[in-house]
Amino acid sequence: MxxxxxxxxxxxxxxxxxxxxxxxxxxxxxxxxxxxxxxxxxxxxxxxxxxxxxxxxxxxxxxxxxxxxxxxxxxxxxxxxxxxxxxxxxxxxxxxxxxxxxxxxxxxxxxxxxxxxxxxxxxxxxxxxxxxxxxxxxxxxxxxxxxxxxxxxxxxxxxxxxxxxxxxxxxxxxDVDGIFTADPRIVPSARQIARITSEEMLEMAASGAKVLHLRCVEYARRFNLPVHVRSSFSHREGTWVTDKPVESTQGAVVEQPIISGVAHDRSEAKITVVGVPDKPGKAAEIFQVVAAAEINLDMIVQNVSAATSGLTDISFTLPKTDGQSAMNALNRAQEGIGFESLRYDDQIGKVSLIGAGMRSHPGVSAQMFAALAEAGINIEMISTSEIRLSLVTRAERLDDAVRVIHTAFGLDSSDGEAVVYGGTGR
Amino acid sequence: MxxxxxxxxxxxxxxxxxxxxxxxxxxxxxxxxxxxxxxxxxxxxxxxxxxxxxxxxxxxxxxxxxxxxxxxxxxxxxxxxxxxxxxxxxxxxxxxxxxxxxxxxxxxxxxxxxxxxxxxxxxxxxxxxxxxxxxxxxxxxxxxxxxxxxxxxxxxxxxxxxxxxxxxxxxxxxDVDGIFTADPRIVPSARQIARITSEEMLEMAASGAKVLHLRCVEYARRFNLPVHVRSSFSHREGTWVTDKPVESTQGAVVEQPIISGVAHDRSEAKITVVGVPDKPGKAAEIFQVVAAAEINLDMIVQNVSAATSGLTDISFTLPKTDGQSAMNALNRAQEGIGFESLRYDDQIGKVSLIGAGMRSHPGVSAQMFAALAEAGINIEMISTSEIRLSLVTRAERLDDAVRVIHTAFGLDSSDGEAVVYGGTGR
Incomplete structure (x- = not known):
């Protein structure tokens, strides 16, 4: 019991x-x-x-x-x-x-x-x-x-x-059978994941995977609690979120793959601060203004300064819902910081590759870039963690990017059979 | 304040x-x-x-x-x-x-x-x-x-x-302007009551007046709390339920009439236990059976025993919603008590005259009976309290009975003007 x-x-x-x-x-x-x-x-x-x-x-x-x-x-x-x-x-x-x-x-x-x-x-x-x-x-x-x-x-x-x-x-x-290697609406050959570590699940949730909320995964991780994500419309095994190895129904320990899945996120926008004086402390001023407006930034890129002008550009991504207030806060601070102008771009998409195996497989980023280059998809920003690699692309190429990466890392279901997303089509 | x-x-x-x-x-x-x-x-x-x-x-x-x-x-x-x-x-x-x-x-x-x-x-x-x-x-x-x-x-x-x-x-x-001398849907000339004592209001609520619930009036009475019943659709003064004299808007103390109002109740039924042995304790047995079924009785009448048979009939009223369970309980007890049969009648109506002035005006019941006799309305049961007089009639004569009594005690609005029931016709 x-x-x-x-x-x-x-x-x-x-x-x-x-x-x-x-x-x-x-x-x-x-x-x-x-x-x-x-x-x-x-x-x-x-x-x-x-x-x-x-x-x-x-x-x-x-x-x-x-x-x-x-x-x-x-x-x-x-x-x-x-x-x-x-x-x-x-x-x-x-x-x-x-x-x-x-x-x-x-x-x-x-x-x-x-x-x-x-x-x-x-x-x-x-x-x-x-x-x-x-x-x-x-x-x-x-x-x-x-x-x-x-x-x-x-x-x-x-x-x-x-x-x-x-x-x-x-x-x-x-209403779905668990966590998938990618959103099956974009990648019909996506597979259900049998087991994922809480660390990977955290990165998946933070990268836009919708099934489990970030805060819930954090809680489960802190208390070392096994979570079983499954469909209320079927009796199939779902996805185990746990750091302990789980046994398959045949009794074999489920092997941990290098890459767990591909997540994507359409909810972010990019702000570029153009013509920032390339002096110490200027970037900090910009991010203090944004932080004071209680906005969480995601990815940040500072362009290499052009030696002749002494000016640089700084780009960052943030939730679209915070876009207006960030632009307002920065506009008010323009004179104090001394940048030239602001650019707002909400036509971006973010794709993330997640897997604990990345730690011991250094070739992952090169393989990912090559696959995207072959498909003619341009990379605008990059950020990484120990077990995640995230890229920003144009929004209209996001679905392609997800499919290309999913295939490149061998995540497509081997038998080519379509995985049913959800049990009742809800 | x-x-x-x-x-x-x-x-x-x-x-x-x-x-x-x-x-x-x-x-x-x-x-x-x-x-x-x-x-x-x-x-x-x-x-x-x-x-x-x-x-x-x-x-x-x-x-x-x-x-x-x-x-x-x-x-x-x-x-x-x-x-x-x-x-x-x-x-x-x-x-x-x-x-x-x-x-x-x-x-x-x-x-x-x-x-x-x-x-x-x-x-x-x-x-x-x-x-x-x-x-x-x-x-x-x-x-x-x-x-x-x-x-x-x-x-x-x-x-x-x-x-x-x-x-x-x-x-x-x-959604009405207060407490009326009778239900204006039955008596178009009913007047709004300016003030009523909590004792009278208790009898009104117990006799079928719907505006205030019995338990609420009991509570107000116990704590000597003035209650003002009024419409949320107008700004008119409503009815004060209070034992203290209230002043009218002209500053004069509102006089207390002998009779406050006429209430009626269609929610009761009558059960007659026919052929009860006229021996001490038989009535008690019947009411113990009903009480054990957690049913509240209202009026009770025991017929005069016919000397030749040694049998009597006992009638009582109770909420229609309790009718079925009372009949079931009595049927189960028939052999033990030894009565002949049961009659169930849900075509009755109850009309009640309420007024604290009854205490000092002994002619009230005679006046009421005379008015009903003149209208050809038969009285089936009677019960009284110090400030209330209740009668059971056939259901189809109930509205007539309410109107006749309302007129007989001078409660009709003197100027013949119809009192608006409710502020918005809701």
Whole structure:
């Protein structure tokens, strides 16, 4: 007997029928002899509907009240899921984030979990009940106000709760079969990854892979918690995110490949600061201005200074959503820093190759550049970590770049068979 | 400066536009210099929609989970109302029943308030904020589970909170202008009552008047709290429920009439137990059987025994919704008690005349019977209290009975002008 934490997203509980299907799945797990704690998101479009309602009464709703409003979404889904489980003859009890002991800081809309004190969940499990917990929400340590965790918050709730309960595994149910070597909508021959290390998964999430949120992976890594990402529409094995070797269903240890996958990201823009005086401290001034606007930069390139002019250009990428405020902040600082002009470019794409094996295989970057050159794809910026290699290309060549790299590193499924993306076409 | 508790029902906050209208009203009250605490119900049909959803996943949802689900309704309305107030430039903070300190027993679906500890509400008011509190809900003292108060629960929340905060007045906003001498849909010449004592209001509520719930009036009476029932669609004075004399807008003390109003009730049925042995203890056996089924009886009549047979008939009224279970319980007990048969009659109506002046005017019942006799309306059962006189008639003569009594006691509006029922025809 083990303790399993399962997380079901909004698309898995979109309507009453889906809720009943998920309830059967949970009851099956319970009947296999496991203790089960379930984290659930709001049903389908509930959150969007609530945001629409808020916008009808207020142009800029106070963040505290928006959190109060949005948390009604999981309250509905968790109670309905508990009812559906009860209708199958198992005892289930639902708990809000606050009742489950999800303690956060006070930053409404993107609160961080400070502590998890799941006394009531433990008690419910000890009584043999299935515990259903609202994802995405917590309670502020200082003000006792209700908070939400922001994007990917339900995954983070599940992993944090699993860690606090010392669960054996955290299963993240989604509408795809797991993590793929690339987005199958771009690369039809992409393969499902059987196992990936948390370090690689972190780089994948940071590089634009959408299945797991960065913060959730960080949490799992910190607590050394195995995460199993799988589809709620099938019973296939999904992807294990764990640093321990896992056994395949045939009992063999799954071998770790050099390259795990190719991620891509269309959400970034590039700002170029043109004609910056090539003096010590000027780059620092620019990035202080951007940092003061609370904008996270990604890649940075400083051009080699032209000896004759004494001026240089500095380019960096950032989320498109922060583009306007970064441009405003830099424009205000133009006179003080003394640069010539700004250029804004939102027609870029980023492709990243991720694999722990890169550490011991120095030829990876050369192989990647060669493949792109052969396909006539121009590289505009480069950044690397120990286990990741990221490039910026024109947005219209991004899909090509992903396919070329995927093929070059032998990631295409060997039998040429198309991998089904998702179980029901949702 | 005074402290005002206002309660708005679901029809007053049915959609975004209504919420904005109510927000303006609240802000107006605040700007007049009052501290304002608002209790709000779920928006429009939200509660019914949530019950529909529950029924889709479970034939008999667990009461704990149904309460968890339904409380999402006020969570939405209170957050949206707080946003609408903030959009008008006033600070507002919403609180769940639990956060507002509404402590109840553990009877899900019809919990009773045990205590109110509104520390967070007081703090919010002290900071100059408008406090918005979810009606209808609380938290169980023993299990810390979320509870709901059942029908009329938001009114009870408002009155209980007003008592705990030592508010100067509790304003109950509804879609009619206050309490009327009879239901204006039946008696077009019914007048709005300016003031009614809590004792009379208790009898009105118990006799079928729908505007205020019995439990809420009991609470107001216990804490000697003035309640002002008025329309959220107009700025007219409504009805004051208070034992203190109130002044009219012209400064004169409003005189207390002998009769306050005529209430009616179509929700009851009559059961007759036929051929009961006329021996001591037989009536007690019958009512023990009914009480064991947790059914509240209203009126009881025992016929005079026919000397020859040694048998008698016993009739009583009860809510129609309890009819089936009462019949089942009595049928099971037939052999033990030894009665002949049961008759069930749901074609009855009850009309009640209420007035504190009855105590000192002994002719009231004779006057009432004479008026009904003249109209050819048969009286089937009678019950009285110190300030109430109730009669059972055939259901199809109930409306006539209400009109005849209303006229006989001089309650028709003197100028013959039709009183508008409600402000917007809702």
């Amino acid at each position: 083990s303790l399993v934490v399962q997380k079901y997203g909004g698309s898995s509980v979109a309507d009453a029928e889906s809720v009943k299907r998920v309830a059967r799945r949970i009851v099956d797990t319970r009947k296999q002899g496991h203790d089960v704690c379930v984290v659930v998101s709001a049903m389908g479009d509930t959150t969007d509907d609530l945001i629409d309602l808020a916008e009808k009464v207020s142009p800029l709703p106070p963040a505290r009240e928006l959190d109060m409003l949005l948390t009604a979404g999981e309250r509905i889904s968790m109670a309905v899921l508990a009812m559906a489980i009860a209708a199958l003859g198992q005892e289930a009890r639902s708990f809000t984030g606050s009742q489950a002991g999800v303690i956060t800081d006070g930053v409404h809309g993107k609160a961080r979990i400070i502590d998890v004190t799941p006394g009531r969940i433990k008690a419910a499990l000890d009584e043999g009940h299935i515990a259903i917990v609202a994802g995405f929400q917590g309670v502020s340590q200082d003000t006792k106000d209700i908070t939400t965790l922001g994007r990917g918050g339900s995954d983070t709730t599940a992993v944090a709760l699993a860690a606090a309960l010392e669960a054996d595994v955290c299963e993240i149910y989604t | 005074s402290l005002v508790v206002q309660k708005y029902g679901g029809s007053s906050v049915a959609d975004a536009e209504s919420v904005k209208r109510v927000a303006r009203r609240i802000v107006d009250t605040r700007k007049q210099g009052h501290d304002v605490c608002v209790v709000v119900s779920a928006m429009g049909d939200t509660t019914d929609d949530l019950i529909d959803l529950a029924e889709k996943v479970s034939p008999l949802p667990p009461a704990r989970e149904l309460d968890m689900l339904l409380t999402a309704g006020e969570r939405i309305s209170m957050a949206v109302l707080a946003m609408a107030i903030a959009a008008l430039g006033q600070e507002a903070r919403s609180f769940t029943g639990s956060q507002a300190g509404v402590i109840t027993d553990g009877v899900h679906g019809k919990a009773r308030i045990i205590d109110v500890t509104p520390g967070r509400i007081k703090a919010a008011l002290d900071e100059g904020h408008i406090a918005i509190v979810a009606g209808f809900q609380g938290v169980s003292q023993d299990t810390k589970d979320i509870t709901t108060l059942g029908r009329g629960g938001s009114d009870t929340t408002a009155v209980a909170l007003a008592a705990a905060l030592e508010a100067d007045v509790c304003e109950i906003y509804t």
